[in-house]
Amino acid sequence: MPTRPVPRREFLEKCITGGFLVGAAAVSQTRLFAAYNEAVQKAAKPTPPEVLGPFFKKGAPNQTNLRVAGEPGLPLAISGRILDARGEPVHDAKVELWHADHRGIYDVHGFRYRSKLALGNATQYRVETIMPGHYPSRPVQHVHYLITAPGCKPLITQLYFATDPYFDGDPDRNFAKGGVVANRECVRPVMLLDENTAPRTAVTFDLVLEKA
Amino acid sequence: MRTFFWSLVATGALVATASAATATDRTIPLEAAATDVAFAPDGRSLYVVTAGRNLLQFDVAAGRVERTYALDNDERRPGVQVAAGRFTTVTSAGALRLRELKNGNAVATFSVPVARARIGTVAAASDGSLLAIAGGDPAAASANIVHVVDRTGQPRFRFPAGIGAMAAMAFSPDGGTLVAASFDADIRIWDVRTGTLVHCLEEMPLAMFDLDFSRDGRLLATAGADQTIYLWDTKTWRIVRRLEGQPETVRRLRFSPDGTRLVSGGMSALDFEAPVKVILWDVASGRSLRTWETAHRVNALAFSSDGRQVAVADGSKQAKVWAVPN
Incomplete structure (x- = not known):
């Protein structure tokens, strides 16, 4: 900036x-x-686009708690603001996000780890979920996003994690390894929290939309 | 074509062997994974194109490679459009190249305006008169477009095509309709004579990974991540039958030439190198007739023109030809 x-x-x-x-x-x-x-x-730089991927599913519920009772996985909170390129908050955004489970498997029969948040007047989002797993066909942990808002271009992007072993501890150098991640800006730092309970993680990922 | 090889000499490993299953089953070892396969109209030859930039012409009856054409170093993702006697490749500079199957000669190379010069899915009309080329919209980062061009690359239409990359496209057998399945899970149907969107099938919750018209154009088969094959009536665009039983994501499917059968091939979403099933279906009853297995995800399927053989290319370094049971 x-x-x-x-x-x-x-x-x-x-x-x-x-x-x-x-x-x-x-x-x-x-x-x-x-x-x-x-x-x-x-002014904010628009969030770079990444590919939609083949496992998008229509009809995801509007839910902020994506964790499934009894399923393993490192707890993860993802939050961020919805902004336009002038840095102004964007209202009435719909933030759709989906990711694989801890084994790297997408739920194609139901809506586990899938949500479509209708934010209304809120201009920030937050979900409680788990850290996605790795899978051999795309060996980097990621969360898919599809964001729409009135007056803005739709944005398809992905969130990656700087702690992912795929980046060998150096996402600045290794983010483009294998052509899997297109943009360094989408690799976000991970906060590890341990408040005398089980460890959990938190990531902030602001979403900056371009005007239509 | 810079290089022309005869038979096995140049590529070394291209010795074909007959498998033991039946007299006509064949396994074709390759120097790289095959990206597409297609039988010649006379059924004698099978064309196999590989990620190693080779086009092989395989004599099915003799069980040996007749000819190998080496593509240029800047070419990738070759796909066979055998009905028009041509095949396509995408160059590293973002152009589409058409080559003759009979001699490998390049007959046209042209570019279309797609984002970052990355051409996505390509489909050809059965007479080769039109090509559909999908890619990102240069004007909108998360949008996609489909260009319809003639065989020389002259533009006919430019269709907005949703927000996901294109998984598969196909022209109807009469060449008048183009169907495209996007990763945004919508199936778009355009009239390529008028350049208009005539239907957008939005009822599928998940993306369809492949689609194919029956030869008479009455049915469209689609299938994808939900492991179900859908048969659509192309007059009403309603689903008339579901074929269920593929244990993985359906990655490829093809109708037999007489439309009575259909073959589907899978993909493990977790591991592209995991074994998957290839299933032969009876279209009328929806029953599976035969199940084979491949080592890796299926890249391409093809029926011979008499419907008695099916060829499969998977991610491993071999292609196979199987006899279809009566």
């Missing part, structure tokens, strides 16, 4: 080319400058 001060000349040029100087006579240049800098600093 760029934070460098914008030179006054460059700022004015941007305002002129962007058409922002219409009616600006009554606004001081200082205020204009501050507004512009604020916008630049809030």
